[in-house]
Amino acid sequence: MDMLAGKVKMTHQTVNSTMNPTDALERPIRLHAKDVTVHYGAKQALHGISIDIPDRAVTSFIGPSGCGKSTFLRCINRMNDTIEGAKVGGLIELDGENIYDPSPDVVELRARIGMVFQKPNPFPKSIYENVAYGPKIHGLARSKTDLDEIVVSSLRKAGLFEEVKDRLNEPGTGLSGGQQQRLCIARAIAVSPEVILMDEPCSALDPIATAIIEELIDELRENYTIVIVTHSMQQAARVSQRTAFFHLGNLIEEGVTEDIFTNPINKQTRDYIMGRIG
Amino acid sequence: MNSFIIAGLLLVLLGVAYQIGWTKSRGPVTTNGVKVHSRPQYHGSLLAIWTLVPAVIVLGLWAYFGGDITRSFTVAQIPTDVVTSLDQMGLNGAIQRIQQIASGYGVTGELAPYEQAAGDSLRSFQLLTFLCVIAAAAAAGIGALLYARSRITPCLRARNMVEQVVTVLLLACSAIAILTTVGIVASLVTEAYRFFTFISPLDFFFGTVWNPKFSSTVAGDYGQYGLLPLLTGTLMISIIAMLVAVPVGLMAAIYLSQYAPRKVRAVVKPVIEIPAGIPTIVYGFFAPVTVGPFLRDVGGLVGLPISATSALTAGIVMGIMIIPFISSLSDDILNQVPLALRDGAFGPGATQSETIRNVLLPAALPGIVGAFLLAVSRAIGETMIVVLAAGNSPVLRGNPLEPVSTITVSIVNQLTGDTDFAGPQSLVGFALGLTLFVMTLCLNVFALYIVRRFREQYE
Amino acid sequence: MTDIIPTGHRATLERAKLIRAGLGRRHLQERLFKGFGMAAIALALGFVALLFADVLTKGLPAFTQSNLRLSVTYDPEVIGVDPAPVRAAGQSDADFRAANLKWQRDVALLNWNKVVEASLRAAAPADYEIDSRQILTIAETNARHQIRDLFVADPSLLGKTVTVDVLASANADNWIKGNIDRELGDAQQQLSPAARGLIDQFKANGTISSGFSRSIFTNVDSRAAPAAAGLAGAFMGSFYMMLVVIILAVPIGVASAIYLEEFAPKSRLTDLIEVNINNLAAVPSIVFGLLGAAVFINYLHLPLSAPLVGGLVLTLMTLPTIIIATRGALQGVSPALRQAALGMGASRTQMVFHHVLPVTFPSILTATIIGVAQALGETAPLLLIGMNAFVASVPATPLDQATALPVQIYLWQANENRNFFEARTSAAILVLLGFMILLNAIAIFLRTRLEKRIREGPRNGHARRQG
Ligand SMILES: Nc1ncnc2c1ncn2[C@@H]1O[C@H](COP(=O)(O)OP(=O)(O)OP(=O)(O)O)[C@@H](O)[C@H]1O
Numbered sequence A: 001m002d003m004l005a006g007k008v009k010m011t012h013q014t015v016n017s018t019m020n021p022t023d024a025l026e027r028p029i030r031l032h033a034k035d036v037t038v039h040y041g042a043k044q045a046l047h048g049i050s051i052d053i054p055d056r057a058v059t060s061f062i063g064p065s066g067c068g069k070s071t072f073l074r075c076i077n078r079m080n081d082t083i084e085g086a087k088v089g090g091l092i093e094l095d096g097e098n099i100y101d102p103s104p105d106v107v108e109l110r111a112r113i114g115m116v117f118q119k120p121n122p123f124p125k126s127i128y129e130n131v132a133y134g135p136k137i138h139g140l141a142r143s144k145t146d147l148d149e150i151v152v153s154s155l156r157k158a159g160l161f162e163e164v165k166d167r168l169n170e171p172g173t174g175l176s177g178g179q180q181q182r183l184c185i186a187r188a189i190a191v192s193p194e195v196i197l198m199d200e201p202c203s204a205l206d207p208i209a210t211a212i213i214e215e216l217i218d219e220l221r222e223n224y225t226i227v228i229v230t231h232s233m234q235q236a237a238r239v240s241q242r243t244a245f246f247h248l249g250n251l252i253e254e255g256v257t258e259d260i261f262t263n264p265i266n267k268q269t270r271d272y273i274m275g276r277i278g
Numbered sequence B: 001m002n003s004f005i006i007a008g009l010l011l012v013l014l015g016v017a018y019q020i021g022w023t024k025s026r027g028p029v030t031t032n033g034v035k036v037h038s039r040p041q042y043h044g045s046l047l048a049i050w051t052l053v054p055a056v057i058v059l060g061l062w063a064y065f066g067g068d069i070t071r072s073f074t075v076a077q078i079p080t081d082v083v084t085s086l087d088q089m090g091l092n093g094a095i096q097r098i099q100q101i102a103s104g105y106g107v108t109g110e111l112a113p114y115e116q117a118a119g120d121s122l123r124s125f126q127l128l129t130f131l132c133v134i135a136a137a138a139a140a141g142i143g144a145l146l147y148a149r150s151r152i153t154p155c156l157r158a159r160n161m162v163e164q165v166v167t168v169l170l171l172a173c174s175a176i177a178i179l180t181t182v183g184i185v186a187s188l189v190t191e192a193y194r195f196f197t198f199i200s201p202l203d204f205f206f207g208t209v210w211n212p213k214f215s216s217t218v219a220g221d222y223g224q225y226g227l228l229p230l231l232t233g234t235l236m237i238s239i240i241a242m243l244v245a246v247p248v249g250l251m252a253a254i255y256l257s258q259y260a261p262r263k264v265r266a267v268v269k270p271v272i273e274i275p276a277g278i279p280t281i282v283y284g285f286f287a288p289v290t291v292g293p294f295l296r297d298v299g300g301l302v303g304l305p306i307s308a309t310s311a312l313t314a315g316i317v318m319g320i321m322i323i324p325f326i327s328s329l330s331d332d333i334l335n336q337v338p339l340a341l342r343d344g345a346f347g348p349g350a351t352q353s354e355t356i357r358n359v360l361l362p363a364a365l366p367g368i369v370g371a372f373l374l375a376v377s378r379a380i381g382e383t384m385i386v387v388l389a390a391g392n393s394p395v396l397r398g399n400p401l402e403p404v405s406t407i408t409v410s411i412v413n414q415l416t417g418d419t420d421f422a423g424p425q426s427l428v429g430f431a432l433g434l435t436l437f438v439m440t441l442c443l444n445v446f447a448l449y450i451v452r453r454f455r456e457q458y459e
Numbered sequence C: 001m002t003d004i005i006p007t008g009h010r011a012t013l014e015r016a017k018l019i020r021a022g023l024g025r026r027h028l029q030e031r032l033f034k035g036f037g038m039a040a041i042a043l044a045l046g047f048v049a050l051l052f053a054d055v056l057t058k059g060l061p062a063f064t065q066s067n068l069r070l071s072v073t074y075d076p077e078v079i080g081v082d083p084a085p086v087r088a089a090g091q092s093d094a095d096f097r098a099a100n101l102k103w104q105r106d107v108a109l110l111n112w113n114k115v116v117e118a119s120l121r122a123a124a125p126a127d128y129e130i131d132s133r134q135i136l137t138i139a140e141t142n143a144r145h146q147i148r149d150l151f152v153a154d155p156s157l158l159g160k161t162v163t164v165d166v167l168a169s170a171n172a173d174n175w176i177k178g179n180i181d182r183e184l185g186d187a188q189q190q191l192s193p194a195a196r197g198l199i200d201q202f203k204a205n206g207t208i209s210s211g212f213s214r215s216i217f218t219n220v221d222s223r224a225a226p227a228a229a230g231l232a233g234a235f236m237g238s239f240y241m242m243l244v245v246i247i248l249a250v251p252i253g254v255a256s257a258i259y260l261e262e263f264a265p266k267s268r269l270t271d272l273i274e275v276n277i278n279n280l281a282a283v284p285s286i287v288f289g290l291l292g293a294a295v296f297i298n299y300l301h302l303p304l305s306a307p308l309v310g311g312l313v314l315t316l317m318t319l320p321t322i323i324i325a326t327r328g329a330l331q332g333v334s335p336a337l338r339q340a341a342l343g344m345g346a347s348r349t350q351m352v353f354h355h356v357l358p359v360t361f362p363s364i365l366t367a368t369i370i371g372v373a374q375a376l377g378e379t380a381p382l383l384l385i386g387m388n389a390f391v392a393s394v395p396a397t398p399l400d401q402a403t404a405l406p407v408q409i410y411l412w413q414a415n416e417n418r419n420f421f422e423a424r425t426s427a428a429i430l431v432l433l434g435f436m437i438l439l440n441a442i443a444i445f446l447r448t449r450l451e452k453r454i455r456e457g458p459r460n461g462h463a464r465r466q467g
């Protein structure tokens, strides 16, 4: 199965996203993963994942529940470090640097690779504080006005500013679910990461809030490399340029979204997309 | 001997009643296949209850009145002229002699002419009454049994009745907890009220001198009962205790719940909680014998005059006692903060300590404050450590290096061994107790409220 | 879209530089914070270690004690007393007892110290110069009672010589163990030079030997004979109190927890009861002592210093703990089990007693044992109901005067003979701690045993991380 995944994987160093007319450029590879394995205690959750993720494009991970999508996503910004008993093997490179090397340390790495979680998790603090948190801890703002600017611009980018501009000092937990999730996105982009990882960002949201976030992802794509985990095939088709299909801890197939959905090579992928597994 | 007979009687009644109920309820089933509402055990139990209750009531009545009846019978055996010639003590002595004769043990000295006869008739009286009581109890039980038996029918809701009895018993048990509170409040308030008839509340609550005098001195001079020296002592020790316990306990909880590997946690957590199970008298011993002299010597080195028994000694030792209290409560509370919040801070690149300080602790703050208040309430009410280590010097002063006294110490001092609550000297214990109770009550209720709110928030 | 945060390669580098600049400080903070955590753990563990080390070093020596092995001669010259009364035919119980008591009184009036002194002198080197007051300070004052009691039990000893082991006095014990500075001047020493010298000789010739101090366990408290003071009375007092607590607090506590958790309608009233119980659990123990003094002693006129009353007070104190723990255990039972039972047509009572209680039994058991252990160590409330009285006998019933183990510790630590009683008190603490450890060990053992048998015991509350 690994062999198959290897064969399907693009071997050249650039990816052609010709399927999206607005994004016909050739994108360089941003993230490179090779033979990534994860063990939770005695249980192996990932069995050697190898994938390349292109710059400034949306890559989506799909697959049945429990197949290891979140686990792999969490490897990319080393969130698995915070789980007791989790062991990560293999190689993940960001711009050619191994992210598990000690030297660019995990704090710095996470500033470059941000993450948005499945359930909106704003801090029980004001909206302003939520967004300002990242820049503050990293010392990205030289002055109060700098910080204000960062907060406003992040909220703008997340499409939330107009809705909350009058109540920046109210607690972030008082927002609606969709607003909270956009607040979390704003919080993630406030440190201007290069890569944004999103783990089922819309699973707790209604269709309208989902549509807003999807639009937002499409806009963010211009400046960020985005990886999104989703259970909705339609969402993957709508927002992503590339799609990877996981099953039981393996990467089964990966390629241009259009190809995966119209013409999957692997039978399991086909079954999943047709709704026969998962 | 008698009690064995009585216990035997009750057991026999119980067994017979249960058996009868059991068999009777089976009757209809075997003969014509009627469906019985309740299982035989319940009929048995119901009958047993029916039987035992009247029997026990009869026995109880005898236990309550029997002594008086026997006594007046015995007095009646003594010639009237002898009775009138004796005082209360003498009469009791005479009665006791007759009882000893009746029991066959005998008495020393010459027998008075009436004594042997009185002893003999008392003996037969006792036998007679005992038999009567047994018979009455048995009759009551059997009567009730027969009545209840006649009511056993297939549709008798025996189970529901038995369950009702059980529920009432359970309710009675939980009423005891309420009664305890009522008892505490009632006894504290009434006795404190009596105290305030001697000493005005103003002098008590705002007095700055604590100097109770014992009754032997000039009549009407009870001394001074100012609460403030004790209150400051109590607060000073509690503050020192919290200064020791909060940083250590909280940091230990943080380290255990956030940093320590699972294996370390599994070993260290129970060990840290050991002090919570150690009786406070042990700390009380430890404080003046080891900690106090150590502090005094350290103070001597740096030129500070620290008494071996002082607010500092008591406070530090009490702090040690409270550490596990704080650490285990804080640990619980930190573990209740959702992991998602932690991830939210790790996500944009916070270090672990930043995550803890900026997100975890603020989120857990209400719960932790609740835990602290509970700990303060414990410190205020702690007795044995301060009795032995605080130095028992009820003088209003602010220096924690000198001996102080506390509310609890004074309660112990004023009330040990003295139980005729007649003067303010002992009654003041209840006024102090009331003060203590109200203080801790406010702290507890407030703290429990905060903690409950916190739990609900993250449920 | 106007963009205040610049993007592009240069901006990225710029930002990375800013982040790196702060990293050193942040990592230092991290290490410091973690260091504080470890220091806190070390402190907390250190306190535990220190406490135990202190009590152990002080208390362990008290478990060995100096004994004197004496050859006691029941010299008829000294013991001039009528033969013990024999029961005459037709004599009433009362008369015989009176005669016996009179004989014992006569025996007690004899100068038994003479017998003790004679046997001490017999063991001493010939013509060792020491006066009789001084030589008697070597043996504990209860030696004469011990020797007398042997005679009362067996009057035929008259004229015979037997070997008797008696305790060396507390001061002699201190001298031998070095608990008192041997270099101190005579004025500060408790024993005269002659007595000290003789003790050393006794030590050398084997008359004094140190052995396991049985007296701590078998004797009652004693003021006149400190070396003979033991915990037997206090132990019995504590035992009766624990009995009362177990008989009353456990069933009542479990029953009220069951009622509140399973039967009580959820209402304002039950809310109030809940608050009330939670609060009771945090009421200072001394307040329960006040309650006991006012209600049990002053109002109901129950006897002072009685273990029954102490047990009642401790029962009231322990109840909330047991109720709360039991309720916690009941809450931990999965709703599935309840629904399964109810679904099979069980009544509420049947569900509770047949299905829910058995599953929670291990937790309830553990909680009650821990509650009882807590009651065992409680001191303050007992002081207010007179249990700090000096009692030199083993209570025969829960209504007799008695002390309790923790109260005995309180009494002993106040004894003026500090050199001796510091160790005795520590030994008593060790005994008390030993009981508490035993109780907790039993709780843990039973819990693991029972939980193995009942699979659905309360689960560990470790929430699995959400993916
Ligand atoms: N903290 C953990 N401890 C132990 N096992 C875990 C942990 N997190 C995940 N797993 C296991 O690893 C496997 C992969 O989980 P993961 O959360 O990555 O799945 P997923 O593809 O994200 O599923 P979903 O779509 O339901 O979110 C699962 O079998 C899961 O049980």
Ligand SMILES: [Mg+2]
Binding pocket: A069, A070, A071, A199, C467
């Ligand atoms: Mg997932």
